[in-house]
Amino acid sequence: MVGRARATDVAARAGVSVATVSFVVNGKAHGRVSEATQERVRAAVAELGYVANETARALATGRGHSIALLAHDMTNPFTAEVAAGVAAALAGRANLVLALSTGDEAPAFTDATASTVDGVLLNWPAGATVVTGTPVVHLDDPDAPGPGVCFDVESGATALARHLLDLGHRRVRYLDAVRPWATFARRRAALTDELARGGAQVRTERCAIDLQTARELTLARWDGWRADGVTAVVGATDIQTLGVLSGLTRLGVAVPGDVSLGSFDDIAFAAVASPALTTVRLPAHELGRRATDVLGELIDGGPGQRHVVLPVELVVRESTGPASALLG
Amino acid sequence: MVGRARATDVAARAGVSVATVSFVVNGKAHGRVSEATQERVRAAVAELGYVANETARALATGRGHSIALLAHDMTNPFTAEVAAGVAAALAGRANLVLALSTGDEAPAFTDATASTVDGVLLNWPAGATVVTGTPVVHLDDPDAPGPGVCFDVESGATALARHLLDLGHRRVRYLDAVRPWATFARRRAALTDELARGGAQVRTERCAIDLQTARELTLARWDGWRADGVTAVVGATDIQTLGVLSGLTRLGVAVPGDVSLGSFDDIAFAAVASPALTTVRLPAHELGRRATDVLGELIDGGPGQRHVVLPVELVVRESTGPASALLG
DNA sequence: CTGTTAGCGCTTTCAG
DNA sequence: CTGAAAGCGCTAACAG
Numbered sequence: 001m002v003g004r005a006r007a008t009d010v011a012a013r014a015g016v017s018v019a020t021v022s023f024v025v026n027g028k029a030h031g032r033v034s035e036a037t038q039e040r041v042r043a044a045v046a047e048l049g050y051v052a053n054e055t056a057r058a059l060a061t062g063r064g065h066s067i068a069l070l071a072h073d074m075t076n077p078f079t080a081e082v083a084a085g086v087a088a089a090l091a092g093r094a095n096l097v098l099a100l101s102t103g104d105e106a107p108a109f110t111d112a113t114a115s116t117v118d119g120v121l122l123n124w125p126a127g128a129t130v131v132t133g134t135p136v137v138h139l140d141d142p143d144a145p146g147p148g149v150c151f152d153v154e155s156g157a158t159a160l161a162r163h164l165l166d167l168g169h170r171r172v173r174y175l176d177a178v179r180p181w182a183t184f185a186r187r188r189a190a191l192t193d194e195l196a197r198g199g200a201q202v203r204t205e206r207c208a209i210d211l212q213t214a215r216e217l218t219l220a221r222w223d224g225w226r227a228d229g230v231t232a233v234v235g236a237t238d239i240q241t242l243g244v245l246s247g248l249t250r251l252g253v254a255v256p257g258d259v260s261l262g263s264f265d266d267i268a269f270a271a272v273a274s275p276a277l278t279t280v281r282l283p284a285h286e287l288g289r290r291a292t293d294v295l296g297e298l299i300d301g302g303p304g305q306r307h308v309v310l311p312v313e314l315v316v317r318e319s320t321g322p323a324s325a326l327l328g
Numbered sequence: 329m330v331g332r333a334r335a336t337d338v339a340a341r342a343g344v345s346v347a348t349v350s351f352v353v354n355g356k357a358h359g360r361v362s363e364a365t366q367e368r369v370r371a372a373v374a375e376l377g378y379v380a381n382e383t384a385r386a387l388a389t390g391r392g393h394s395i396a397l398l399a400h401d402m403t404n405p406f407t408a409e410v411a412a413g414v415a416a417a418l419a420g421r422a423n424l425v426l427a428l429s430t431g432d433e434a435p436a437f438t439d440a441t442a443s444t445v446d447g448v449l450l451n452w453p454a455g456a457t458v459v460t461g462t463p464v465v466h467l468d469d470p471d472a473p474g475p476g477v478c479f480d481v482e483s484g485a486t487a488l489a490r491h492l493l494d495l496g497h498r499r500v501r502y503l504d505a506v507r508p509w510a511t512f513a514r515r516r517a518a519l520t521d522e523l524a525r526g527g528a529q530v531r532t533e534r535c536a537i538d539l540q541t542a543r544e545l546t547l548a549r550w551d552g553w554r555a556d557g558v559t560a561v562v563g564a565t566d567i568q569t570l571g572v573l574s575g576l577t578r579l580g581v582a583v584p585g586d587v588s589l590g591s592f593d594d595i596a597f598a599a600v601a602s603p604a605l606t607t608v609r610l611p612a613h614e615l616g617r618r619a620t621d622v623l624g625e626l627i628d629g630g631p632g633q634r635h636v637v638l639p640v641e642l643v644v645r646e647s648t649g650p651a652s653a654l655l656g
Numbered sequence: 657c658t659g660t661t662a663g664c665g666c667t668t669t670c671a672g
Numbered sequence: 673c674t675g676a677a678a679g680c681g682c683t684a685a686c687a688g
């Protein structure tokens with residue numbers, strides 16, 4: 001019988017007015033309602049199992065106690081981890097409404113939905129989706145105007161490049177994401193620059209962030225890569241790199257014996273792959289948590305930290321090794 | 329300026345009453361409002377960028393146009409796929425509010441939240457969480473009372489057992505989930521029964537649905553399994569089986585040369601693992617879609633199909649092979 | 657055909 | 673200390 005008992009019922013049962021009920025239920029009774037009355041109200045609430053209707057409160061207060069997360073693909077463990085971080089930060093104090101995109105268009109987020117939430121977490125390029133009249137914090141988008149939380153992908157990429165350089169790699173393939181997001185542009189630029197600075201040559205290929213697509217691309221391109229003398233390939237995301245690894249393994253190419261593999265994200269699967277992936281860890285869970293905190297401040301009228309950038313860390317595991325002398 | 333213009337503004341601009349605005353905006357103007365007036369209202373709506381406030385509509389109509397999905401761990405690709413199916417079925421016609429559980433307790437779903445949604449999709453044991461006064465459909469819970477959508481895990485388990493039997497396996501380890509869910513009990517019972525019927529001996533171990541935990545358990549138990557003459561291990565979920573595979577690979581155990589691996593789910597990673605997993609495919613996306621449809625009917629007052637069970641399919645890949653003669 | 661009006665259930669001044 | 677009453681923005685009878 002959730003939602004059955006209304007404030008008026010409680011008021012009647014306790015012999016007070018709805019105003020009084022509202023005050024005690026919301027903990028605003030201090031100095032306004034006598035202890036005795038409060039007790040009576042609380043008893044009535046308990047007996048009737050009263051729970052305030054959130055929709056009505058929202059209309060009256062302008063606060064819906066819920067935020068939206070606009071994301072692309074919840075099927076990507078990285079995104080799922082971000083969502084988990086958001087949920088953890090919310091800790092039940094607000095609801096999380098999820099707007100997912102199907103295919104390539106922006107997440108399904110109508111103005112109607114916007115009128116329901118107090119703020120939005122935008123894990124999607126800023127330019128594409130414009131949400132007006134609602135606080136927004138951008139996730140993993142270094143170019144976003146306004147508040148946002150992102151990663152210091154450049155230092156991660158640089159560290160990865162140096163790691164590869166130290167191992168003697170001079171020909172690397174970078175598997176970029178097709179999605180035109182700033183975070184990917186930066187990963188690529190930083191990696192490429194550092195590699196070039198170290199005297200290595202990098203070429204880029206692009207593919208969707210999808211296990212099978214990356215795997216197939218690898219199957220199709222491997223001969224060419226080898227002909228070019230490629231000794232290392234790095235993917236823009238673990239998903240892609242794991243796909244590459246799958247293709248390479250199918251082809252009988254040894255990792256890291258014949259080619260080394262580097263990546264970004266550090267999703268759980270990266271650590272249990274064989275070989276385990278050397279990857280730049282981007283703290284997804286923390287991204288979700290921090291972004292939620294920033295959004296909370298924004299909603300509460302605080303200034304909201306403009307832009308927080310989270311440190312990343314190169315996790316060296318088994319997929320990288322000395323450059324092979326494998327010939328083209 | 330979302331949510332700025334209100335119905336009264338539009339009414340004023342168009343020189344009509346709010347009732348008229350409401351009718352044309354909701355497409356209920358047929359035969360009630362003249363074409364000319366409708367046109368004027370529509371023009372005003374466009375000029376002012378009017379979008380009805382969903383919270384107010386919800387309060388007035390009792391329909392919030394949103395449903396909740398209570399799930400355990402969105403970080404599990406299987407759950408994420410279910411969510412994707414839900415989102416696809418919703419197609420923007422309703423919002424998806426996500427209630428995730430942190431740790432082992434039930435998903436954070438308060439009565440307050442319940443008052444916000446039109447119905448809930450419960451991917452959690454029925455007994456634990458009782459949601460009253462709101463339509464509920466149970467996901468992947470064969471024992472759930474009332475409406476639900478689940479998989480025919482028994483036939484999948486049986487097919488997997490026969491496949492193993494055909495390959496000559498007579499000693500198998502079943503890695504069950506610790507979570508006391510009916511779906512897991514059934515997977516285990518059906519597999520065990522069929523295997524026993526074929527003269528094989530099965531022993532069960534339990535572990536959390538987590539890559540690392542399964543991997544570590546494997547590292548710790550392998551010697552014992554081998555001593556028992558185990559030639560095949562099947563996990564209750566792909567996550568667990570992938571963890572086992574990781575452990576086995578680290579140990580230098582050949583799959584399927586030394587041990588065969590069988591599983592349930594068929595998440596995307598199962599197909600790109602090396603070797604690719606033989607697994608019982610449970611159509612997660614469809615589970616989400618169908619459950620959403622059933623819930624929709626329920627919300628619209630329809631009877632709602634009591635219980636739909638989705639067919640599953642054994643996908644034989646590379647992780648299963650003839651029983652080895654590996655000795656204990 | 658169109659406008660008036662009474663809610664939906666709760667919050668919050670403002671009197672008393 | 674407590675209650676009456678005015679909304680929050682929209683929907684849907686019910687009159688006209």
